[in-house]
Every structure is written in C-alpha cells, then in structure tokens.
Amino acid sequence: xxxxxxxxxxxxxxxxxxxxxxxxxxxxxxxxxxxxxxxxxxxxxxxxxxxxxxxxxxxxxxxxxxxxxxxxxxxxxxxxxxxxxxxxxxxxxxxxxxxxxxxxxxxxxxxxxxxxxxxxxxxxxxxxxxxxxxxxxxxxxxxxxxxxxxxxxxxxxxxxxxxxxxxxxxxxxxxxxxxxxxxxxxxxxxxxxxxxxxxxxxxxxxxxxxx
Amino acid sequence: xxxxxxxxxxxxxxxxxxxxxxxxxxxxxxxxxxxxxxxxxxxxxxxxxxxxxxxxxxxxxxxxxxxxxxxxxxxxxxxxxxxxxxxxxxxxxxxxxxxxxxxxxxxxxxxxxxxxxxxxxxxxxxxxxxxxxxxxxxxxxxxxxxxxxxxxxxxxxxxxxxxxxxxxxxxxxxxxxxxxxxxxxxxxxxxxxxxxxxxxxxxxxxxxxxxxxxxxxxxxxxxxxxxxxxxxxxxxxxxxxxxxxxxxxxxxxxxxxxxxxxxxxxxxxxxxxxxxxxxxxxxxxxxxxxxxxxxxxxxx
Ligand code: SF4
Ligand code: SF4
Numbered sequence: 001x002x003x004x005x006x007x008x009x010x011x012x013x014x015x016x017x018x019x020x021x022x023x024x025x026x027x028x029x030x031x032x033x034x035x036x037x038x039x040x041x042x043x044x045x046x047x048x049x050x051x052x053x054x055x056x057x058x059x060x061x062x063x064x065x066x067x068x069x070x071x072x073x074x075x076x077x078x079x080x081x082x083x084x085x086x087x088x089x090x091x092x093x094x095x096x097x098x099x100x101x102x103x104x105x106x107x108x109x110x111x112x113x114x115x116x117x118x119x120x121x122x123x124x125x126x127x128x129x130x131x132x133x134x135x136x137x138x139x140x141x142x143x144x145x146x147x148x149x150x151x152x153x154x155x156x157x158x159x160x161x162x163x164x165x166x167x168x169x170x171x172x173x174x175x176x177x178x179x180x181x182x183x184x185x186x187x188x189x190x191x192x193x194x195x196x197x198x199x200x201x202x203x204x205x206x207x208x209x210x211x
Numbered sequence: 212x213x214x215x216x217x218x219x220x221x222x223x224x225x226x227x228x229x230x231x232x233x234x235x236x237x238x239x240x241x242x243x244x245x246x247x248x249x250x251x252x253x254x255x256x257x258x259x260x261x262x263x264x265x266x267x268x269x270x271x272x273x274x275x276x277x278x279x280x281x282x283x284x285x286x287x288x289x290x291x292x293x294x295x296x297x298x299x300x301x302x303x304x305x306x307x308x309x310x311x312x313x314x315x316x317x318x319x320x321x322x323x324x325x326x327x328x329x330x331x332x333x334x335x336x337x338x339x340x341x342x343x344x345x346x347x348x349x350x351x352x353x354x355x356x357x358x359x360x361x362x363x364x365x366x367x368x369x370x371x372x373x374x375x376x377x378x379x380x381x382x383x384x385x386x387x388x389x390x391x392x393x394x395x396x397x398x399x400x401x402x403x404x405x406x407x408x409x410x411x412x413x414x415x416x417x418x419x420x421x422x423x424x425x426x427x428x429x430x431x432x433x434x435x436x437x438x439x440x441x442x443x444x445x446x447x448x449x450x451x452x453x454x455x456x457x458x459x460x461x462x463x464x465x466x467x468x469x470x471x472x473x474x475x476x477x478x479x480x481x482x483x484x485x486x487x488x489x490x491x492x493x494x495x496x497x498x499x500x501x502x503x504x505x506x507x508x509x510x511x
Contacts, residue, residue: 031228038511039226050225055511064368070312071301090301091294093234094312097367102510106234111294169368183222187509188437190222198226 002080002174003118004145006152006162007054009179011139014039014052021134022056025119031204032105034116035131039198040183040190053184054131054140057082057103057116058165058173065095065104065115073113080145080174081120086112100169108205118142145174152176233506238292240499242285243360243385246319247494249281250353251390252397253326255410257350259394260343262409269401270394271342272333277397279326286319311362314355322356325349357386370505371438372428380424388417388463389494392487399480408475411483414490415471422464425497438508445504456500463493 014037022028022035035056042049059082066074066082073089076082089112095104096113107114119129127133132140143150148157156162156176164173165185182189252274260267290296306313329345332338361378364370391413398407429447433440446456470486473479 033228036228037226038224040222041225042220042222044221055227064366067309068312068363068366070307070310070316071298071305072307088298088301088305089295090298091296092292092312093294094310094363094367096234097506098369100369100510102369106294171368183220187511188441189217189220190224191217192224192509196223196225199228202228204232 001078002145003123004059004080004143004152004174004176005056005118006141006155006176006178008139008141008155009051009053009177009184011137012037012052012054013137014050015136017134017136018054018131018140021130022116025122025130028114029107029109029205031202032107032114034114042183051181051183053177053180055101055103056131056175057118058101058171058175059118061172061174062170064098064100064169064171068094068098070094077120079123081118081123083117083120084113084115086110086114089113100166100171227511233503235292235502235506237499238288240495240502241288242292243498243502244389244495245281245284245288246357246360247382247385248389248393248491249278249285250322250357251386251388252278252281252393253346253349253353253390254386255390255394255413257346259406260346263403263406266402266406267339270398271339272330274394274397275326275329275333277393279323279330282319282323282326286323311359311366315359315363318352318356318359322349322352325352353386357382369510371436372432372442372501372505377424377428381421384417384421384424385494385498387413388421388490391417392467392490395483395487404478407480407483411471411474411486414486415468418464418468418471418490422460422468425460442505442508445507446500451507452500452504455496459493459496459500461493462489463497467493
C-alpha cells in the first residue's frame with residue numbers, strides 16, 4: 001500500500017476549510033501550519049485572478065527529511081506515510097533544512113519537529129484525513145496509489161496534467177496536483193512584495209534555544 | 212524560464228505564511244568555526260611532527276589543549292542549538308546511520324575522547340612516544356570530523372547553494388586556514404622562522420583556494436541553477452548580506468594573503484600574527500553568511 005494525495009486545483013476555491021480542519025484535528029499551535037493554502041494573485045488589473053494551492057507534506061518516496069534525521073524520529077510506516085515520533089525528536093532542525101517544500105516546522109509547544117502525517121492516526125482507524133472530509137468541493141483526493149482502481153489512481157490515469165512540486169529534487173512526492181501552473185508549484189514564479197500579504201505582522205510563538 | 216514569465220504573469224503571493232525563519236543561526240556558525248580550529252590544529256601538529264619533531268616540544272600539550280577547548284565549544288554549541296538538548300543521548304541509542312548528523316556526532320565524540328587521552332598522556336606521564344602514536348590516529352579521524360558538516364549541508368536538500376564536493380573542500384580549507392593561523396599564534400617564539408614560513412604558506416594557500424572557490428560560486432553559481440541565482444542575490448548588489456559577505460572575504464582571505472606575502476618579504480612575525488588573527492576572525496563571518504543566505508529563500 002502506498003497512500004497518496006492529489007489536489008484538483010480546478011476545484012479548489014481557497015476556502016481554507018482543509019487548513020482549519022487540520023489545525024483542529026491535530027491541535028496545530030498558533031503560528032504554525034501542517035497544511036496551508038497559498039494564494040497567489042496573477043495578472044494586471046482588471047485582468048486578474050487569484051490562484052489557490054493547498055500545501056502539505058508530500059510524503060516523498062525518497063524523503064530528505066527521513067534521511068537526515070539522526071534518530072529516526074521521521075520514519076516510513078508500512079502504508080508509505082512519512083510519520084514523525086515527537087518523543088524521539090531531538091529538535092536539531094535537520095529535517096527543516098532538508099525538506100525542499102518547507103513542510104516541517106518546529107512546534108513551539110513541544111519544541112520538536114512536526115508536519116502533516118496524512119492524519120496517520122485517523123487512517124489507523126479507517127477514517128479519511130480531516131482535510132479530505134472538510135473540503136466542500138472534494139478537491140482533495142486521497143487513496144492507495146498501488147491500487148489501480150482507487151479514486152486517486154483513476155484520477156491520475158484520467159488527467160494528463162498531473163504534476164508534483166519540484167520534481168528536480170528527486171524526492172518522488174506522493175502528492176500530486178491537477179490543473180497547476182508554475183505559479184502554483186514553483187516559489188520562484190511569484191514575487192513576495194512587502195505590503196501585499198493579506199496577513200501581516202504575524203505573531204510567532206517563541207521557539208527554544210536562540211531562535 | 213520562471214524569471215522571464217514573472218513580468219508577464221505579474222504573480223504576487225498574497226497569502227502564504229511560509230516558514231521563513233533562520234533555523235540554523237549563529238550557534239551553528241560557532242559550531243563550524245570552532246570545529247575548524249579544533250581539527251585544523253591537529254592537522255598542523257601532525258605536519259609539525261613530520262617536519263620538525265624537535266619543535267613539537269612546547270606545543271604538544273598547549274596546542275592539544277586549545278584544540279580540545281575548541282572541540283568542546285563546538286560540542287556545546289551543537290547541544291545548545293537543539294530544541295531538545297536533554298534528548299541528545301537519542302543519537303547514541305537510536306542512531307540513524309544515513310544521517311551525517313549521527314555519523315558526525317559519533318566521530319566527533321571519539322575524536323574528543325582521543326584528544327582527552329593525549330592530554331592525559333602528556334600531562335601526567337609526559338609520554339611523547341604514545342602521544343605521537345595517538346596523534347597519527349587522531350589526525351586520520353580529524354579528516355571525517357572536519358568533513359561531516361559538509362555532509363550535513365549536502366543532505367540539506369532544500370538548500371541548493373550547499374553543494375558537494377564544494378562544501379567538503381571548503382571545510383578542509385577552513386581547517387587548514389584556521390589551524391595554521393592558530394599554530395602560528397600559539398607557537399610564537401617556539402617556532403623557527405622556517406617553520407613559521409611553512410605555516411604561513413599553508414595559511415596563504417588555504418586562503419587563496421577558499422577565495423577562488425567562493426568567487427567561482429559567486430560568479431558562475433547562478434548560471435546553472437535558478438535557486439542558487441536567487442540565493443546569491445542576497446550577497447550581490449545591495450543584497451541583505453552583501454556587505455557582510457565582502458567583509459568576510461577581505462578579512463578571512465584577501466588581507467591574510469597579502470599579509471602573509473608581506474611577512475615573508477619583511478621577515479616580520481608581527482605581520483604574520485596579524486594575518487593569522489584576521490583569518491580566524493574572518494572565517495567566522497564567511498561561514499555565517501554562507502550558512503544564513505540559503506535559509507532566507509521561501510521554499511513554498
Ligand atoms: S515533503 Fe518534506 S517533510 Fe514531507 S516527506 Fe518530503 S521531505 Fe519530508
Ligand atoms: S528535528 Fe527531530 S525530526 Fe527533525 S531531523 Fe532533528 S531529530 Fe529528526
């Protein structure tokens with residue numbers, strides 16, 4: 001079994017339902033995110049549009065975070081999920097430096113690394129990840145990539161424009177996008193201009209050590 | 212490709228709270244800097260033993276103690292940088308051998324244990340024969356201890372700027388640069404002019420080679436990888452770290468190179484000492500800039 005995610009960006013309307021559901025389900029502390037929806041505004045007025053891209057851990061087949069973790073706090077479980085053992089983590093932030101997608105953060109409450117686990121605890125109880133359940137337009141398609149008859153496998157078979165983030169990193173993500181452009185997937189394809197962000201002056205909880 | 216499309220698409224991020232923080236800050240700079248001096252001194256002691264064993268007399272203990280102190284500063288800052296420092300023991304009880312962090316922690320611990328043994332051997336037994344034998348093995352171990360941080364940087368897949376084998380070369384050069392500088396300062400009048408010249412040459416050549424590598428990356432790095440180009444913007448033009456980058460290059464490399472040459476011509480120990488001090492101070496700045504800039508780039 002190899003669990004994977006696919007987000008159909010034609011459907012996503014940027015409501016952040018998944019983001020909130022994830023926060024609640026996993027008790028993700030203030031100022032940190034396991035899953036977040038990125039907005040990029042494209043075009044010049046009046047020809048403008050807003051794009052939405054849910055971003056989470058890609059559960060890479062060749063995961064740099066797992067490789068660099070000195071204590072195997074990040075580890076694969078049999079269904080292909082890259083899971084984290086917070087009791088084991090020493091908080092070296094090696095994984096934060098290794099993940100090319102910025103998917104890992106240091107939890108300010110536990111002072112350990114954390115990230116999306118595809119809701120491994122819910123899957124263990126045969127439930128869908130919280131974000132999948134919350135999405136009002138079913139833009140999140142989740143399932144077994146090894147099963148050719150699963151929803152996600154059929155979606156991949158039926159769509160030509162299935163993409164992953166930063167394929168050049170050789171991580172082989174198990175998280176796909178349909179209907180994505182460079183603007184959605186490549187951080188270098190958009191500007192981050194001072195004063196354009198809808199959230200400004202975010203309060204950050206203090207981290208340990210000198211951070 | 213992407214850069215050209217930017218003007219056409221006029222794409223601006225309006226909502227994304229990426230993780231922009233610098234996670235490896237100056238504690239990690241201290242770690243790399245202190246380790247360079249610690250292992251570099253061992254390399255230089257070994258060279259001195261091969262070249263002029265009689266000049267080892269006053270340096271066996273003092274240089275080893277300084278190396279030991281630097282290695283302990285390195286360990287201390289490594290520990291302090293952890294968000295869960297009291298779980299450090301996990302590295303030894305749940306080691307994950309694909310991680311350069313694990314391999315490095317083990318090797319550095321053995322290295323420091325060997326150094327302790329050498330200090331004990333000299334301090335209490337004045338046994339130079341055992342010391343010199345141990346020095347051989349400590350020097351061998353100093354090579355991977357110096358290099359493993361480059362391994363960590365290589366495993367940091369998100370930071371395109373840090374490439375192998377460039378970082379490995381820079382780690383070794385940092386050790387030879389700071390090690391030769393430290394032994395020049397420690398040796399003082401205990402070293403003959405000829406030996407000082409020798410270490411001065413190592414200092415100058417290390418500075419030259421490290422400078423060439425940085426300049427190669429500075430000029431050509433952007434030509435193949437988009438991410439590297441974006442990162443190098445922080446040290447070019449009016450980039451956030453441009454001034455600090457050039458201060459580092461001048462203090463660590465350019466000035467020491469010039470001063471070493473001047474010291475040779477004028478046979479001045481004072482000038483050589485100045486070159487050594489600048490190299491040690493400048494190395495911290497150089498390492499710091501290179502550590503921070505790739506962390507400034509948003510990954511999402
Ligand atoms: S996306 Fe990042 S955190 Fe998730 S498995 Fe890949 S490297 Fe690890
Ligand atoms: S911060 Fe924790 S999970 Fe991340 S690499 Fe270090 S020990 Fe592993």
